[in-house]
Amino acid sequence: MNKIKATAIAHPNIALIKYWGKRNDELKIPTVSSISVTLDNLYTKTTVEFNEKFEEDKFSLNDKTVTGGVVLKRVIELLDLIRKHSKKNQFAKVVSENNFPDAAGLASSSSAFAALTMAGCNAIGYGINKKEMSIIARQGSGSACRSIFGGFVEWKKGKKDDGTDSFAEQIADEKHWEDFRIIVLIVNPKEKKIKSTEGMKISVNSSELYEAWIKASENDAGKIKQYLLEKNLTETGKIAEQNCLRMHSVMISSDPSLIYWNPETVTLIDKIQAMQSNGLDLHFTIDAGPNIKIICQEKDVEKILNCLEQAPFIHDFVVCSPGKGAEIVDDHLF
Numbered sequence: 230m231n232k233i234k235a236t237a238i239a240h241p242n243i244a245l246i247k248y249w250g251k252r253n254d255e256l257k258i259p260t261v262s263s264i265s266v267t268l269d270n271l272y273t274k275t276t277v278e279f280n281e282k283f284e285e286d287k288f289s290l291n292d293k294t295v296t297g298g299v300v301l302k303r304v305i306e307l308l309d310l311i312r313k314h315s316k317k318n319q320f321a322k323v324v325s326e327n328n329f330p331d332a333a334g335l336a337s338s339s340s341a342f343a344a345l346t347m348a349g350c351n352a353i354g355y356g357i358n359k360k361e362m363s364i365i366a367r368q369g370s371g372s373a374c375r376s377i378f379g380g381f382v383e384w385k386k387g388k389k390d391d392g393t394d395s396f397a398e399q400i401a402d403e404k405h406w407e408d409f410r411i412i413v414l415i416v417n418p419k420e421k422k423i424k425s426t427e428g429m430k431i432s433v434n435s436s437e438l439y440e441a442w443i444k445a446s447e448n449d450a451g452k453i454k455q456y457l458l459e460k461n462l463t464e465t466g467k468i469a470e471q472n473c474l475r476m477h478s479v480m481i482s483s484d485p486s487l488i489y490w491n492p493e494t495v496t497l498i499d500k501i502q503a504m505q506s507n508g509l510d511l512h513f514t515i516d517a518g519p520n521i522k523i524i525c526q527e528k529d530v531e532k533i534l535n536c537l538e539q540a541p542f543i544h545d546f547v548v549c550s551p552g553k554g555a556e557i558v559d560d561h562l563f
């Protein structure tokens with residue numbers, strides 16, 4: 230019997246310089262380069278088995294079989310891509326688990342498609358390097374190409390039409406800046422209304438601020454890299470915060486308007502700004518959801534959490550350090 234199985238763990242990443250829009254929707258080629266940090270503590274673990282006896286692809290997430298819908302479609306499309314590249318033609322069983330809520334603006338698709346790509350390529354015996362894996366993961370979900378690598382990562386937008394030069398590269402590994410912290414505050418673990426894929430299409434087609442966003446983003450990406458290498462929290466955080474607010478300006482100015490924040494998000498921004506005025510070196514970033522991620526240093530985590538104690542609407546929080554890239558592990562999920 231020809232049966233091959235592999236398991237990978239990948240961590241989500243949080244963009245400091247955001248990706249919001251594609252120049253090729255099908256190949257997921259972005260309009261701008263983006264820069265992220267891969268997080269430890271949060272993860273997706275995925276086991277893939279290809280088997281000539283299987284009659285269709287099967288996928289389960291967090292102990293639930295997924296029988297239809299866009300998520301299953303995207304998983305099958307990624308498996309098809311792996312089959313096409315490896316020139317092998319077996320169906321797969323995919324079992325996946327996250328240790329954090331899906332689709333709450335926590336970039337769960339980044340760890341999901343990075344883990345699926347790495348486990349899938351290994352299970353089918355398709356030996357490729359991380360750059361090539363990043364190109365495959367990108368086609369599952371753009372941000373996933375960054376989670377193949379650990380630490381601080383740049384996804385270069387590339388120039389070619391076929392997307393072969395649009396992949397992620399490590400700027401500095403997870404040990405480079407050991408006291409860098411991201412505190413993920415979960416204010417609303419429910420699924421977001423308009424998913425990123427749909428939302429960014431709307432923005433590209435309708436926001437008058439979109440061209441200005443591209444220009445400012447290139448500038449932000451150039452500057453932040455140097456500050457990351459210098460471990461300059463104040464400047465890194467300032468640029469990340471501005472870049473995030475510009476992305477949300479693009480979202481809000483889209484037609485229909487995309488407002489991912491809720492009242493708690495705004496209350497938290499207000500609290501963070503008050504802490505900044507009191508001299509604390511902290512900054513925030515927000516993705517396509519209401520949750521806020523605080524960028525700070527280890528020495529300030531406790532003070533920040535104490536200041537946030539009077540915010541009863543925070544359901545949960547996770548303190549993360551820069552984490553490792555996707556990797557193969559031995560213990561399978563089935």
Ligand code: DP6
Pocket residue numbers: 243244246247248249257263336338339369370371372373425426427516517
């Ligand atoms: C706001 O990678 O989820 O988190 O490529 O369509 O799957 P698709 O989108 P996705 O978008 C992430 C958008 C973001 C910003 C970022 O992570 O850079």
